[in-house]
Amino acid sequence: MDLSPYRDLFVSEARKHLSTFSELIVQLEDSPNDSASIDELFRHAHSLKGMAATMNYEQVVALAHLMEDQLSRIREGNYRLPPALADILLEGVDTLSRMVSAIESGSDTHEDTTRLLGQLEAFRPETEARSPLQGDLPEEEAQESAALAPREFREKDAFQSVRIKTELLDHLVNITGELITNRHYLAESIRVAEATECHKPLQQLTTLLRSLRDEVFKARMLPFTVIAERFPRLVRDLARKQGKEVHFQLTGKEIKLDRGILEEIAEPIVHILRNAVDHGLETAAERTAAGKPGSGLITLTVIRDKEHVEIIITDDGHGMEPEELKLKAVEKGIISPEQAARMTAQEALNLVCAPGFSTATAVSDISGRGVGMDAVREAVHTLSGTLAIQSQHGQGSRFILRFPLTISIIHALIVQCGSFEIAFPLNVVTRTMELQPSDIRKESGGATFLYEGVALPLRRLRQALNLPPPAGAEAAYQAVVVCHVGTSLLAFAVDRIFGQQEIFVRPLRAPLSLLHGVSGATVTSDGRVLFVADAAALA
Amino acid sequence: MSRTVMIIDDSLFIRKILCGILAENGYTVTAEAASGIEAMKNLRTSHPDIILLDIILPDSNGLDLLASIIKTCPTSKVVICSAIGQEQVMKKSLDLGATAFIQKPFTPEKVADVLKSLED
Known part of the structure; x- marks a missing residue:
């Protein structure tokens, strides 16, 4: 019988088993007395093995079999999952995932699993930690774990959905x-x-x-869970590497976001989580000395309203000290001592996003690229989102990423600038105005005008886009678009304001992507190109 | 005349591969169900000749489901699909009235053999 038509189904079901398996392991480390999870782990390994046996994927069968064996020992001996075995099992999941990917791509590459199989075969729970599952639990905890509802882990797969590319x-x-x-x-x-x-x-x-x-x-x-399922594992692995104790809480993973946004924010979130474990949280000893529980808490919460989604990452570590950040920024030549003196605490916190501020130029394991907080902010802006940072010295930090629900179709204000039509996403526009020439004050630092009692900087959009100044006499009034950029307001002088329109934004490809101050473009039906302004870059 | 079969298994992969094996051996799959509830809903209106039942389903106790199936479709032959290590359950299934069993992991040949044994 030709089994190849079933390969795609095998791959997609195998992936579901593997991702649940790895989630369960991390969860089980948090609550080691959950024997139902051990049963589930066993069954996922077992189902995967069965499917692979039917398809004649022998390498998958061999590895899944040994993983299943270990779980069955834990189950029968009533042992807790020893951390060392959790490590081996997670490595097993990673290896199986690579095998499944190889099957999917039809490549013949064989994983060298000798060492891993040897480890799995040799591991005995008794040698690691002889801690029987029952009996030594505080009563409350035992009741709590018994009260956990059995989780639905098999998915109904009727003909109600189809897979499309x-x-x-x-x-x-x-x-x-x-x-x-x-x-x-x-x-x-x-x-x-x-x-x-x-x-x-x-x-x-x-x-x-x-x-x-x-x-x-x-x-x-x-659902957010598409990218989030690796986060608990990531936090766990990082914490183990750093010798820190961390509890990770993920809320709202069922909330749905545009695939384009999900793809782009995974890496920034990984960076923030990594920072939280590496720099945010103290060691258990430091925490105890400060009167905190030894185990640190990192939370990731997703919430949404009609138009926006917010991703909030918090840690209860030592927080950031604005004065220290200013000092470091001055040392690195990012700001002058005078600028530092004028800065508010909030502005000082935003310094962590300044290019060149981060000393830890760690190259991320996942992408192989160096990512700093400046790259995080950049990614958030590209998605028309905002990043807010809050921190309380001694109590921890909070990073709030806020995005529109979809990115491709946006409401925009269309303006004219020279021979170009420029679209300002409405989410950055505060209002439009018409100024008399006498309203505009020209000072040494540039033009300003009075807006709600404050002198607001006024940039000429032509200048920001490197376009020549308008020819002919000055107009009787000046059209102005007031935008909020980060936490401050800024106005752009434009030639003419056309009005609002819903536009479909396409990302720019090189060489157009190199254009300064422009984040995308759209082509109108009559063939005109409309550029989308990146207010932050134009500021 | 080709015999009609219903497949009850929560894995889409298993259902589809069983469909393939059955078709190759001249059987007609008339219904598929991913859960006990779905299965019982279906069996109220159609009684296939053979029912392939995965004894571990997300929403049902396999043995209770087996009893309901036998009560609803007394003429259908029920074949239990189950994994190694479930020997106790298999024995109880046969006691309850299941006709045969297929042990997972299965090969197409094994499935064909079991089905053939039902003909005799």
């Missing part, structure tokens, strides 16, 4: 984006032609397009 989804989004742009063009033509009989069909088209957009975006949404 992500490129197809992206294509659907593209077409939807084109349709939306096209509708604007049609609406404009109808207005110019004064074709009132078209108003009703146009309105219907608008309604239909809106629901099409919503549905297509819904299809692109994935």
Whole structure:
């Protein structure tokens, strides 16, 4: 019988087993008395082995078999999962995942598993820690673990869903984006032609397009857990490496986000978590001396409202001291002592995102790239999001990442600047204004005007985009767009304000991606290119 | 006439591969179910000749489900699919009225052999 048609199904089911398996191990280390989890672990290893045996994947069978053996020993002997075995089992999961990926890509590469198989075969729980599961538990804890509801770990797989390639989804989004742009063009033509009989069909088209957009975006949404399932493991491994005790709490992993956002934020979150374990949390001894529980707490919480999603990462470590940050920034020549003196505590905290501030230029294991907090902030901005940092000395830090739910279609304010049309995402626009020339004060540091009682810096958008100044006489009034950039306000002088429009943003590819101050573009139906302004970069 | 089969297993992979094996051996799979509830809903309206039942399902006690199936479809032959290490359950299943069992992990040949034994 030809088994190849079943390969994709095997791969997707094997991956589900493996990811649950690794989640369960980390969970089990946190609550070692949960014997139901041991049963589940055993069954996942067993199911995977069975599937692989049917498909004749012998390497997978051999490894899964030994992992299952170890779990069965733990189960029968009523032992807790020793950390050393958890390490070996997690390595087993990683190796199995690589094997599954090799199966998926159809490559013949064979993993060298001799050492791992040897370790699995030789490991005896007795030699690690002789701590029987029952009997030495405080009563409360025993009740607590017994009260845990049995988890549903098998998924119903009826014909209610189909698997489609992500490129197809992206294509659907593209077409939807084109349709939306096209509708604007049609609406404009109808207005110019004064074709009132078209108003009703146009309105219907608008309604239909809106629901099409919503549905297509819904299809692109994935639960946060897609990227989050590796976080508990990551925190655990880092903590073990640092000899620190860490408890990790993840809330809201079922919340759905656009796939594009998920892909981009995984790495920044990893960086923040890594910082929290490496630099945020103290050692158990330091914590005890400071009157804190020996085990540190890191939380990751995802919450969403109608338009936005927030990812909040906290640690209860020693926090950051604004004065120390200022001192370090001055030492590194990032700011002058005078600037430091003028800085508020909040501004000082934001210094950790300044390029060149981070001393730990650690290269991330996962991506192989060097990532600092400046890269984190950059990634968040690229997604039209914001990053807020809070910290209390001695009590810990909090990083809040806030994003729009989808990134490709945005509401934008369209302005003219020279021969270009520029779109400002509405989420950064505070308001638009028309200034008389007499409102504008020209000072040595640049132009400003009075806005709600404060002198607001005014940048010429032409200048920021390296465009020549307008020819001819100065206009009677100046159109201005007030934007918030980070925590401060800033205004851009533009030639003309056209109005709001829903636009479909495409990322720019090289060489256009090198353009300063522009984060994306969209092509209108009549072929004009509209650039999306990156207010932070233009500031 | 080809015989009709229903497959009850929570793994889509197992269901599909069983479908393939059954088709190659001239059987017609008339229904699939991923859970006990789904299975019972289906069995109220159709009675296949053979029912392949995974004894470990997310929402049911396998033995209770087996008893309900036998009560609902007394003419269907029930084949239990179960893993090594479940010998006790297998024995109880046969006592309850299951006709045969297929041990997981299975090969296409093993499945075909068990099905053939039902014909005799």
